[in-house]
Amino acid sequence: MHAVGALEAGICKYILISYGHSARSGGGMSQVLSRMAGDDAVFGHFGAAAGYALAARRAMHEYNTGPDTWKHIAVGQRKWANLNPRAVMYDRPMTESDYERSPWIVEPFRLADNCLVTDGGRAFILTTAERARDLPHPVVTIMGLGMHNPAADPVAARHLTGPTGARRAGEQAFHMAGITLEDVDACEIYDCFTYTVEITLQDYGFFGPGEGEEWFRGGTIEPGGRTPVNTSGGLLSEAYQMGLTPLTEGVMQLMGRCGDHQLGPATGNIKPEIILCSDNGGILQTHACCILRRN
Template sequence: MIKNPLRGCSAIAGIGYTEQGKIANRTALSFHTEACANAIKDAGIKKDDIDGLFIYRHFNTRSNEPDITPYLVAQQLGIKPDYLSEEANCARSHLYNAVSLLYSGLCKYILISYADNALLSKRTFVDEATHGEPFGDVAAFGQFGLVSAYAMAARRAMFENGTGPNVWKHIAMSTRAWANLNPRAIMHRKVMSEDDYFNSKYIVEPLRLFDCALINDGGRACVITTTERAKDLKNSPAVILGIGQSNPSYDIHQSFYMTKNSGAKRASELAMHMAKVTHKDIDALQIYDCFTYTVDLTLSDYGFYDYGHGEEFFNDKKTYPGGRLPMNTSGGLLSEAYFMGLTQLTEGAIQLMGRAEERQLGVLNGTKKPNIVLCSDNGAALQTHNCTILGSIDTL
């Protein structure tokens, strides 16, 4: 079989963290610039090496803050990239763009960033940009934003295949157990018991508070370059072995894929094919957990367990610290921090770089050093999905 030339051509070379959680005095823009500067420093390159800058979609800023644009982030970093992009509606296109631009030679060092000051802005994630209708046409019925969209998907799945809170509790609790090992995680000091999970209040039933991602201030960025260049830099690179993207696109109330065959299915097939890996090769999972149900659906669409069979999958605690298939080892969006897909991607990379401290796989009791980590990213109401398979340099 001919090797896909995109397999392993690019790698994550640096990661930028910021303070995260509830931070009283910072604009969203300031978190972008800090995360980007830290990623550049971590990669060990000069800022003028950056010739591509992508930022995730952003939520509306406060009226006394500038609107976030890639121009502004570039200006604040004092760089003049050849390529700028910011996606507007959550489509997870960043890695397709990055790998294509690096492979073609149009870019050499690409920065990807997400930041927000959602707590300072008192954001409730109402102002979503995903619905085709004018605001009033669904809001007149009391429909606002994405918690409800995922709640409706989750409810349909409960009806069709019998999934439910007895599956989702494991996703919330195992993710929290990992956060308890990560000092950076917002929920680091808060243990979650099964009672805590079931006692957390409904936001939009059937989703409870602990089924929902955190809302926080902070930023996250990473530097992606060609694997050849990354080999000469200071960090051990996290090589991008495979990428897959799929955009089913339909609004939730027109969705025919809310319980199976979402974008996750096609995206994972594409990514595994490019990476030439199968399920048994995967040492750890970093699954986009905007809601617990998203993880449930993603894992079934990826083929880790059949729809509705999550209880059997999670009951042996394989995804918890010390389990044989660690998942969301930073604490994920549910318990570490919400930086869209960068929470997952940067954690996959830091684990492969061997820099995950107390939660490092291969150091933590009962775990083994990872060679292949699968990361997922998902946007809007299951309308877009990206699957990325990262590997250590030894997997090339």
């Protein structure tokens, strides 16, 4: 959003947005997360998984969700990763029973509910539509942007079981884009944990609280499904590159650069015109929504 402002104001012509981290080999991610614990460490409370697991457990209490919903997300995204040679989990298929045998990490989350920790980098270049049309590659444009940051510490938060920041960020982005959910061909959702995908799609309005299990069931998000989600495998099964995993995948899909996992006749999906991307931070404390279109 800042980059769009800088382009609109004429401050910049081309903006490189990049991310790189030796998160796995350097151990950087665990250092970052353990420093965040503060006095919570006194009670043995560390890292992001447990924070999201607290939100997910309360959601299980308030409406129908839980591992029976989340397994469709973990397994569905793995099927996409199995089509993507760059994905960390490319060679590692996962069935529903594999999911159910996955060890508990912080219950109610199993290992398979957690994103990867990955060495790597991602980048994309943002410019004005006018300049982009003079470049040799297919153009992907931003139709809508939204941002909403509920911010409150999870101890004080009222948004843990929704609506999260996704509700208002989504409304802003759809309003700017002038489209509805029915116009979306695929979603690239920030998926630090399986539950994050459920609560984000729920808050965008794809289904109501407790309706996720039925919505995801039957391969909805998988290759050939009616609403493909996280078509690279996502943070769960491709690579953890912060919000750039979903955003760059959305751009690549609309450019037609995704090889075997390219949405189209080969995957049993339509060639996408519009892709909805999300990012979120903290324990559901910040949210950004970006709607992209081809040309």
